[in-house]
Amino acid sequence: LVQFRNIKKRNADDVIINGIEFYSIKIDCRVTSRFAHNVITSRAVNRANISKEVIFDVDLPKTAFITNFTMTIDGVTYPGNIKEKEVAKKQYEKAVSKGQTAGLVKASGRKTEKFTVSVNIAAASKVTFELTYEELLKRQFGKYEMFIKVKPKQLVKNFEVQVNIFEPQGIRELEAEGTFITNELSDVIKKSFSGKKGHVSFKPTLNQQRTCANCSTTLLDGDFTIKYDVERGKPNDLQIVNGYFVHFFAPTDLQNLPKNVVFVIDISGSMSGREIEQTREALLKILDDIKGDDYFNFILFGSVVYTWKDTLVKATAENLEEARKFVRAIHTEGATNLHGGLMRGIEMLNTAYEKNIVPQRSTSIIIMLTDGQPNVGLSDPQQIQESVKKAIQEKYPLYNLGFGYGVDYNFLEKLALENKGLARRIYPDSDSAIQLQGFYDEVSNPMLSDVELNYPENSVSDLTNNNFKHFYDGSEIVVAGRIVDNDLNSLTADVKAQGADNDVTFIAQGDVKEITEALQEQEYIFGDYTERLWAYLTIQQLLEKRIAATGDEKENLTAKALELSLKYKFVTPLTSMIVTKPEDYDNQAGLADKPIEAEARSAPVTHQVSSVSSSYRLSAPPTWYTSVDGD
Amino acid sequence: PHFIISVPQKEDALCFNINENPGAVLNLIKDPVTGITVNGQLIGARRTSNEAKIQNTYFGKLGIANKHLDLKLTVTPEKITLQNGNEKSVFNWLDSINLQQEGLTLIINKEKNLVLSLGGGASFVVVLHQVWKKHPLHQDFLGLYVMDSHKLSEQTHGLLGQFFHPIDFNIVEIHPGSDPKKPDATMIVKNNELTVTRGWQKDYRKDTKHGLDIPCWFVHNSGAGLIDGVHTDYIVSSIF
Numbered sequence: 063l064v065q066f067r068n069i070k071k072r073n074a075d076d077v078i079i080n081g082i083e084f085y086s087i088k089i090d091c092r093v094t095s096r097f098a099h100n101v102i103t104s105r106a107v108n109r110a111n112i113s114k115e116v117i118f119d120v121d122l123p124k125t126a127f128i129t130n131f132t133m134t135i136d137g138v139t140y141p142g143n144i145k146e147k148e149v150a151k152k153q154y155e156k157a158v159s160k161g162q163t164a165g166l167v168k169a170s171g172r173k174t175e176k177f178t179v180s181v182n183i184a185a186a187s188k189v190t191f192e193l194t195y196e197e198l199l200k201r202q203f204g205k206y207e208m209f210i211k212v213k214p215k216q217l218v219k220n221f222e223v224q225v226n227i228f229e230p231q232g233i234r235e236l237e238a239e240g241t242f243i244t245n246e247l248s249d250v251i252k253k254s255f256s257g258k259k260g261h262v263s264f265k266p267t268l269n270q271q272r273t274c275a276n277c278s279t280t281l282l283d284g285d286f287t288i289k290y291d292v293e294r295g296k297p298n299d300l301q302i303v304n305g306y307f308v309h310f311f312a313p314t315d316l317q318n319l320p321k322n323v324v325f326v327i328d329i330s331g332s333m334s335g336r337e338i339e340q341t342r343e344a345l346l347k348i349l350d351d352i353k354g355d356d357y358f359n360f361i362l363f364g365s366v367v368y369t370w371k372d373t374l375v376k377a378t379a380e381n382l383e384e385a386r387k388f389v390r391a392i393h394t395e396g397a398t399n400l401h402g403g404l405m406r407g408i409e410m411l412n413t414a415y416e417k418n419i420v421p422q423r424s425t426s427i428i429i430m431l432t433d434g435q436p437n438v439g440l441s442d443p444q445q446i447q448e449s450v451k452k453a454i455q456e457k458y459p460l461y462n463l464g465f466g467y468g469v470d471y472n473f474l475e476k477l478a479l480e481n482k483g484l485a486r487r488i489y490p491d492s493d494s495a496i497q498l499q500g501f502y503d504e505v506s507n508p509m510l511s512d513v514e515l516n517y518p519e520n521s522v523s524d525l526t527n528n529n530f531k532h533f534y535d536g537s538e539i540v541v542a543g544r545i546v547d548n549d550l551n552s553l554t555a556d557v558k559a560q561g562a563d564n565d566v567t568f569i570a571q572g573d574v575k576e577i578t579e580a581l582q583e584q585e586y587i588f589g590d591y592t593e594r595l596w597a598y599l600t601i602q603q604l605l606e607k608r609i610a611a612t613g614d615e616k617e618n619l620t621a622k623a624l625e626l627s628l629k630y631k632f633v634t635p636l637t638s639m640i641v642t643k644p645e646d647y648d649n650q651a652g653l654a655d656k657p658i659e660a661e662a663r664s665a666p667v668t669h670q671v672s673s674v675s676s677s678y679r680l681s682a683p684p685t686w687y688t689s690v691d692g693d
Numbered sequence: 694p695h696f697i698i699s700v701p702q703k704e705d706a707l708c709f710n711i712n713e714n715p716g717a718v719l720n721l722i723k724d725p726v727t728g729i730t731v732n733g734q735l736i737g738a739r740r741t742s743n744e745a746k747i748q749n750t751y752f753g754k755l756g757i758a759n760k761h762l763d764l765k766l767t768v769t770p771e772k773i774t775l776q777n778g779n780e781k782s783v784f785n786w787l788d789s790i791n792l793q794q795e796g797l798t799l800i801i802n803k804e805k806n807l808v809l810s811l812g813g814g815a816s817f818v819v820v821l822h823q824v825w826k827k828h829p830l831h832q833d834f835l836g837l838y839v840m841d842s843h844k845l846s847e848q849t850h851g852l853l854g855q856f857f858h859p860i861d862f863n864i865v866e867i868h869p870g871s872d873p874k875k876p877d878a879t880m881i882v883k884n885n886e887l888t889v890t891r892g893w894q895k896d897y898r899k900d901t902k903h904g905l906d907i908p909c910w911f912v913h914n915s916g917a918g919l920i921d922g923v924h925t926d927y928i929v930s931s932i933f
Contacts (some may be wrong), residue, residue, distance in 0.1 A: 149873055305825045546902065548823045574827050690696045690721060690733070690853060691820065691836030691897055692751035 076278030077268070079216045081110025086220040089210055091288075093227040095301060095308060096199045096540070097595040098208055100126075103192045111185045118181075118191040121174040121211040126197035127598065127632035128167070128177065131641060134190040135183055142639040144631045146624060147655070150638035167633075167655050172489055174211060181643050196632075198598055201312065201538035202504060205235075205289045212240065213283045217271050225288055227260035230301060231310075232293040238262040241284035246270065255290075262288055300572030302553055303592040305545050307522065309515060309555050309570060312538040316509040317562040320424040322357040322374055322414060323506075324407040328432035328465075329362045330398040337433055337465055337490065338394050344498035345389045351499075351506060352377040357420045359410060360388065363403030365396030365438045374414045399438035401446045404430060404460075408453045423560070425511045425532060426458040431488070431498070432474070433465035443473040447610075451480050459483035459531045463501060466490040472609075480610045482531045507535035510559035510566070515539065517555050521547040526599045533559065542596035550574055597630040605635060694735070694751055694836075695894045696916065697907055698856040706909035707862070708894045709916035711852065711924050715750055720927045721837065722854035726846030727814055728760035731853075732932050733837065738830045751834035755819055756932035759811055762796055765933055766809060768819050770833030773807060775799065786821055805901060814844040820897050836897055852920065852927045864889070864910065880910055885918040 077083050086105040091098055100122075108114045122128070131142035143150075167177050183189050199206040210223060227233060236255040243251065250270060252263045264286065273281045292299075297313030325348075327341060345360075352358060356377045360370040370388050375381045407428050414420040440446055454460065460481040462474040465488045475485040488497050510533040517525065525543040533539055545553070557568040604623035611619055620636065627634040638655050698707040711719065715737035722731040736753030757766045765776040773784040777794070784790055790801040798810040804823065810816040820836035842849075842857040849857050862882035870877035870890055880889040892911040895904030915924040 145871065146873055149871060152869075304830065305828050545825050548825050550825065550827075689836065689838040689896070690694050690752070691838075691895065692694045692749065692822070692834055 077217050077219055078109050081108055081112075081114050082116055083107050083109050084214065084216060084218050087214060087218050087222075088220070089212075089223045091208065091210070091223075091225040093199065093208065093225070093229075094591040095229060095595070096201075096206055096310070097196065097591045097598070098126075098199055099194070099196050099591070099594075100210075101192060101194045103190065105188065105190045107188045108183050108185055113182050113184050113187075115180050115182050116189055118177075118179045118193075120177045120193055121213075122177060122193075122195050123173060123197055123209065124175055125200070126195040127601075127627075127634055128193065128195045128639060129631050129633070130192070130194040131177075131179070131639060132190075132192045133179065133181060133641065133643070134192075135181070136187050140642055142641045144628065144633060144637050144639045146628065147636055147638045150640050172487075173209070179641060196594060196598060198540070198595060198602075201291075202536060204536040205237075205291050208288045210286045210288075211284070212242070212286050214280055217268055217278060217280050219268060220265075221271065221282065222265040223263065223286060225260075225262040227255070227262075227288075227290060229258055229260070229290075229292045231295075231299050232258055233260045234291050234293045236260045236262070236288070236290040238264075238286070238288045240264070240286040242281055244281065247281075260290060296570075297568050298555065298557065298570030300553060300555055300570045301592065302545065302550075302572050302574045304590060306542065306592040306596045307545060307553055307572065308540065308542040308592055308595055309517075309572075310538055310540055311513075311515060311533070311557055311568070311570070313509070313533075313568065316535075318353065318355075318535070319508045319511060319560075319562050320355040320357075320421050321506070321508055322411060322420045322424055322426040323352075324359055324361060324374070324410060324426070324428045326361045326363065326403045326407045326428060326430040327392070328398060328400070328403070328430075328434065329364045329392060329394050330396055330434055331364070331394055332398075332434045332468070333465070334394045337494075338392065340494040341431060341465075341498070342389055342392055343495040344502075345392075346386060347495065347499045348502045348506075349382055349385055349389065351502065352382065354378070357414065357424070358385070360385070361403050361407050361410070362392060363399045363406075364394065365399055367399055367402040367406050369406060369410070373417075373419050374410060397438045398432070398434045398436050400430075400432060400436035401440040401449065402438070404428070404446075404450055405453060408450070408458070411458055423562070425508050427483075427505060427508075428454075428458050428460045429463065429502070429505075430460065431463045431465060433469055435470045435473070443470065443476075447473075447477055447480060450477060454481045456482055456531075461486070461501070461505060463488050463498065465494070476610045479606060504537075505532075505534060508532040509535050510561055513539060513557065513559040515541050515555055515557050517543065517553065518547075521545065521550055521553060524596070524600065526596065527603050540599065542592070542599050544596065594630060597626050598632070601626050601630075601632060601634055694733075696853065697894050697896070697909060698853075698860070700860060700862070702859060703862070706894075706907055707856075707860075707912060707919060708892070708907075708909035709912040709919060711915050713750060713915075713924065713928070715753075718929050718932055719924075720851045720929045722839070722845070722849060722851040722857075724845045724849040724854065726848055727811075728758075728762070729811065729814070729845065730756075730758045730760070730933070731817070731837070731851070732756045732929055733835075734932055736832060736834060738832070751822075752837065753832070753834055754932055755835055755837055757809060757817055758933050762811070764797065764811075766799070767932065768807065768835060770821060770823070770835060773801060806898065815842050816840045818898055820901055822897065822901055838896075838898055850921075852916075852924070855921055862910075867891075878910070880912070882919055887912055887918045889913070 084104060084106045088103045091100045102120055104118060106116050133140045167175055199208055233255045236253060238251050238253050247266060247270060250264055250266050254261050271280045271282055273279045294314050299310045301308050354377055357374040358377060359374045362368045411426050460478050460483040462478040462485040464471050464474045464485060471487060478485040486501055488494055513530040513533050515528040522543040523546045526541055528541045530539055552571055552573045555570040559566055601623050604619050608616055608619040624636045627637045633639050695708060695710050700706060713735055715735050718732050718734045720732050733752040734754040735750040737750045755768045763778045767774040775782045784801055786804050788801055789803045792799040796812045800808045806818055806820045808816060808818050818838040822834045824831040824833055845857050847858055862880050864878045864880055867876050867878040876891050878889055880887045889910040889912055893906040894909055896907050897904040912919045
């Protein structure tokens with residue numbers, strides 16, 4: 063989202079508002095093997111005869127890491143500096159000397175966070191803002207999706223979006239659409255793909271941007287989405303470039319694994335009203351999607367724990383009909399016995415396997431929906447985590463859906479991550495039921511379970527996660543690592559998993575020479591993407607593991623993630639970017655942080671100042687020699 | 694390349710980097726008494742990465758000579774050439790060699806390092822750093838470690854050689870730096886007050902892949918204020 067606000071009345075010339083003209087906005091996206099490198103550049107000039115404030119306002123995906131920002135005023139560049147969070151804050155506080163100030167990046171929506179910088183510039187001065195961010199596009203429902211929010215607040219002489227995609231596997235399909243696209247604008251989107259390359263451009267003229275023929279308001283306001291997929295001739299694709307490898311695994315033509323789903327639903331008093339109505343609505347839709355081979359059950363918890371059936375039942379037409387009646391009758395009562403509900407679900411799944419109620423070769427998941435904090439039964443979060451982890455023993459992934467903002471999202475996230483699942487916030491809005499159903503769709507088609515991707519031990523190091531509880535239809539497993547075998551000519555990966563009928567093995571081989579050469583030819587697209595992809599994925603997984611870790615383990619994970627964030631210049635929850643502005647015109651420094659979901663609010667994120675530790679361990683070197691070397 | 698200067702009497706170390714263009718030959722050791730000279734030629738990346746603003750350099754060739762013994766050893770990541778008077782021997786890093794001659798011991802540990810001892814004096818360890826052969830940017834390079842350096846004469850000079858005899862320094866005013874793990878301080882050395890940063894440099898003698906962290910006080914600006922003169926004073930015209 064690119065948005066420019068200018069206060070006060072409009073100038074007669076409709077591209078100049080309050081003296082400021084944004085004469086160019088360019089959104090340049092380069093995607094290489096799912097790794098997207100995006101640069102947003104906007105140029106403005108102060109046409110007034112006094113100094114004016116110019117605001118640069120961008121919404122970027124939550125999954126992205128900012129990597130760079132620069133502001134150039136009359137040829138002088140003011141770069142953003144990425145530092146460890148506490149150090150950055152200290153420096154920032156020193157720079158502004160005015161106590162707490164809201165950060166430059168705020169959680170702004172379900173999928174986005176907002177980056178805002180404002181600067182005062184002199185009359186006739188020009189300013190160029192350039193923001194760079196990177197993200198690994200995730201495959202969901204058979205497609206990679208990249209979205210760009212477009213929202214200039216005024217007409218822009220040169221507005222363009224350019225997307226270049228390079229996929230070594232070949233591009234199978236490419237779609238581009240915008241929520242603001244009218245019939246007139248639909249021809250402005252140019253889309254083409256052939257072989258490994260895809261291109262999308264959108265460059266409306268001034269007149270095409272107008273809401274009506276003589277209007278000076280812009281109709282560019284909404285999501286611009288690009289979706290694509292690659293050729294799936296092989297289940298594996300192993301790419302080795304510049305000493306790093308990335309392995310994409312997404313087999314097709316597999317049979318669905320039969321699954322057993324336990325829904326653990328919070329019916330405490332706080333769910334009254336719209337929440338419980340939307341829960342009912344979502345569950346009814348989910349019941350329509352449950353496959354005949356699946357087993358399921360509902361567990362409701364208020365102060366007391368209720369179950370629909372004593373055991374898991376097969377999704378026969380009769381059972382589904384009975385379930386619908388049960389769901390329609392769900393009503394709220396009491397407080398929140400979350401632990402009781404979860405334990406009942408786990409026991410039910412254990413019993414189902416022990417008594418052969420469900421097929422031995424089936425996979426099970428627990429989906430919990432709650433809007434509150436536990437206050438009946440075991441209510442200490444730490445104790446609940448320990449108890450649940452002990453009971454699940456990594457057998458069933460636990461997915462936690464946190465309804466609304468009052469929920470203890472930190473706790474739910476820890477609980478899910480410790481048990482091979484994930485947490486998702488459900489936003490209390492008119493489409494909550496669709497959000498719930500959407501989440502179910504993501505996890506409702508497991509094709510493989512206990513997926514293990516193995517590589518020759520002596521050839522690779524610094525592997526990202528290579529064990530996955532499930533592979534879901536339409537998704538993709540990504541593993542990256544570093545090559546340590548200096549003589550490596552090809553890399554072989556061995557993938558083992560449990561399928562619907564038997565255990566399956568896939569072998570993937572990547573030839574170093576061919577791939578390296580092929581990609582060097584394409585370096586203009588994005589040369590060191592494999593290394594940055596590896597760093598991005600490693601940081602993301604370290605941060606995720608850190609959520610559930612404690613003590614020394616947490617410290618080690620934090621240190622590793624911080625080291626990589628600084629090395630690769632990513633703004634992550636551990637780092638901040640200080641934007642130093644020119645000293646004239648009361649400009650102050652700004653601080654860009656990465657908001658985390660557990661803190662997600664519509665209000666701005668504020669910063670606490672904490673001091674830098676002043677004690678250091680000055681350990682001595684172990685041996686005595688004088689040397690010269692390199693690292 | 695990074696230089697680590699051990700200061701045993703302080704149980705500490707000093708370090709600095711020298712950034713000079715690929716191709717430059719730096720004099721590392723020159724001892725007029727024993728006749729030993731060690732020079733090193735710098736290499737950089739095969740080609741500059743698009744985003745790299747500063748190119749790191751490493752040693753791609755080391756020349757160790759003893760004028761009195763008429764002995765020259767040239768080491769590159771590809772081969773090791775020993776010129777003993779008129780006799781020339783060429784080894785490669787795939788060899789495991791233990792060569793003992795009068796006043797000379799040369800041990801090559803296959804694909805890892807070589808140890809050269811000259812008479813009863815100092816010995817030199819040259820470490821081979823191999824990078825992934827198909828890496829488009831980086832190439833193999835060398836490290837040099839000097840043991841028993843006190844056995845060289847007091848007149849020894851050069852970028853490394855000038856530190857073979859006791860150097861005194863004092864660290865005062867330790868304070869937080871820009872990195873919370875690396876405090877800054879003021880170092881008083883050779884009548885200069887330098888801002889230094891506590892950091893680590895790697896010793897790769899035992900583990901050429903990962904190295905061992907050696908804590909040290911890092912002197913900025915190519916060792917300015919710590920080394921005699923400036924680093925460009927040590928550029929020489931050839932490896933011997």
